[in-house]
Amino acid sequence: MVTLVLMNLLIDQDAKHMKTIRIRTVFILAALVLTANAIAYTNKAKPELRENNQAKKGPAWIRINQLGYTPAGIKVAVWGSKSPERIKKFELVDVKTGKVVFKGKAGKDFGAYGPFRESYRLNFTAFTTSGRYYLKAGKTTSPAFYIDKDVYKGTADFALRYMRQQRSGFNPYLKDSCHTEDGYTMYGPMPDSTIIDVSGGWHDASDYLQYATTSANATYHLLAAYRDFPGIFTDKHEANGLEGTNGTADVLDEARWGLTWLLKLHPREDWLFNQLADDRDHQGMRLPTQDPVDYGMGKGRNRPVYFATGEPQGLGKYKNRATGVASTAGKFASAFALAAQVYNKQDKELADLFSKKALTAYKLGIDKPGVSQTAPNLAPYFYEEDNWVDDMQLGAAVLFQLTGKEDFFDQAYTFGLQEKVTPWMGADTARHYQWYPFHNFGHFDLAKSADAKVKAELISFYKEGIERVLTKAKENAFYRGVPFIWCSNNLTASFAIQNHLYREKTGDESYAELEQANIDWLFGCNPWGTSMVYGLPANGDTPVDPHSAFTHLNQYPIDGGLVDGPVYGNIFKNLKGIKLYNSDAYAEFQSDLVVYHDDFGDYSTNEPTMDGTASLIYLLAAKEFRAGREAQVKK
Ligand SMILES: [Ca+2]
Ligand SMILES: [Ca+2]
DSSP, X not given: OOOOHHHHHHHHTOHHHHTOOOOHHHHHHHHHHHHXXXXXXXXXXXXXXXXXXXXXXXXXXXXXXXXXXXXXXXXXXXXXXXXXXXXXXXXXXXXXXXXXXXXXXXXXXXXXXTTBSEEEEEEOTTOOOOEEEEEEETTEEOOOEEEOTTTTTTHXXXXXXXXXXXXXXXXXXXXXXXXXXXXXXXXXXXXXXXXXOOOOSBOOSSXXXXXXXXXXXXXXXXXXXXXXXXXXXXXXXXXXXXXXXXXXXXXXXXXXXXXXXXXXXXXXXXXXXXXXXXXXXXSSOOOGGGOOOBSSSSXXXXXXXXXXXXXXXXXXXXXXXXXXXXXXXXXXXXXXXXXXXXXXXXXXXXXXXXXXXXXXXXXXXXXXXXXXXXXXXXXXXXXXXXXXXXXXXXXXXXXXXXXXXXXXXXHHHHHHHHOSSOTTTTOSOOOTTSSXXXXXXXXXXXXXXXXXXXXXXXXXXXXHHHHHHHHHHTTSTTOOXXXXXXXXXXXXXXXXXXXXXXXXXXXXXXXXXXXXXXXXXXXXXXXXXXXXXXXXXXXXXXXXXXXXXXHHHHOXXXXXXXXXXXXXXXHHHTOTTOOOSSOOTTGGGOOSSEXXXXXXXXXXXXXXXXXXXXXXXXXXXXXXXXXXXXXXXXX
16 A cells, blocks of 8 residues: 555656646635535535645644534644743634633643654643634634534545445446456465455555455444444435435445455355455556556556465565464455344345355464465565464454354453464564554444453553553653654554454543543644544545545545555655655655655555545544533533
8 A cells, every 4th residue: 555666766757747737726715615515514614714734934833633523522722833932821712702711721741752852742631611612822823623413424424435436346426337347366275366346345545456354444433333323324315326315324335345345355154365466556646547557467457366275375575474364354244244233134145155255264364374475476565464363363352242152252261361462563663564453442342242350351451552552642742652653643543443353341530631642643643733634524635636646637635545644754755656746745854753744755654545435534523522421411
């Protein structure tokens, strides 16, 4: 996904692409029009209240969650200054009346962080009245924002737009088909180049590779979102993704799209495929429906599908370090086993099929423990997943829910003890997708079936991971404890989900502020003052020039796409083939610590990903659900 180095090098050499004129204003307006109906509440933002945070002159800024804050929720903004100025207090002002409605103390001086010399957390959680406000500290004011129970309403459905746009096979956004001739087999027990139908699924990011590991994890997130928050999602699309209704929540339509592809990758009990296409894909920007890449079968024809052998793979210069198939097989087992539960009432035959597939996939993982990494070809980049017990734990946990067989519970528990904490938590760095999924649903799903003692033990593992991140987070005003590696936003969304799962299971609110800080970060409470989700909120500062063919070539909005996110300054400096195409609107917010560029040329921070967006959908559904529950309690 983010391995677009070669592509960028090619583009660098292509004078035509270099001269692509970006009509940014028109583009932004078009995006705003197209997204105008998406978010019920943010529509209330009157144009004259729209403020561009970056454009505001420093030396100090107040960063907020642009979606807004729920009345009963944690409410914190961050004040940062490039001057040695300090503050002691802040005020909350009602936009309509101009009156100060709340006064707060600035609290601890966090000092320097990233681009800022001084920084503070402005906590106004105690103020709970709905309305539209801005914050003021010294001479600095924040953009206006809402406090309202509906600030998350419709956001999960909005992010589903990006998933539909990523569909391979029939693409409902383009209303056209692509990659219909996938694929031909490699590494399998059948002769190489055997034609097999594996068309469908989702493109991984702005390239068009498709991975079992990310697709199965995304499918699990969508199914879990439907399971946990069924009332959040609407039905405004048909199964094929076109507008209409089919009596099924769109999130389940999307999960089904993923499941249908996963079934094609596990067509027999002894067959499991791990990947479709490879980095030969990285040959310049084009829409998926105009993909001319030739994998040896002719331009735009069949792409290779890699059999999960458990051995290192790579058809070109580079190879991965695969040791087994369990990391992929476990993800298939969990997605199928949850699907079997979800469809049990509405389609028994389908549920039985998923149940059968869950069992056979899980067995493949038992037979070949170890990791099944993605296969590189031209470049040395791949998803270097190093853990598999998390995947098998979740698979076994959900199979226990499905079957009631004690063996599955025991195995899930044993796997769970082998990796209590997802290892990136508390670390300063990790390899690309080394510890994936970025949080483990396994403890949560197993705890549902456990007695009080085991439940408490499993949930304490989440607490341990949260504590490790908190140790780092409490040192800075943004409460950042997530490492700035590639896809830091995906880790951020995942970490917020882990906090949510912990809070749901325990009722312990100790980490609510940390959880909210991670969500706020994604929506603008970060050094750059921008949301990291395309088009969300509709009137906010959100990415306008992401690393995507849809936006870059055709000015098509990529609504709901979560971009990779900020990386350490030294990661960015050492990347190959990276260059910014426009002057950096965020120049004064870059630092040696961390950078983020809203620029097509930065494939490391500004490329949306399918699986990160799927995690975001779960998280946003959780937020909307929780906001609704808080509002009920208040009544
Ligand atoms: Ca639907
Ligand atoms: Ca794993």
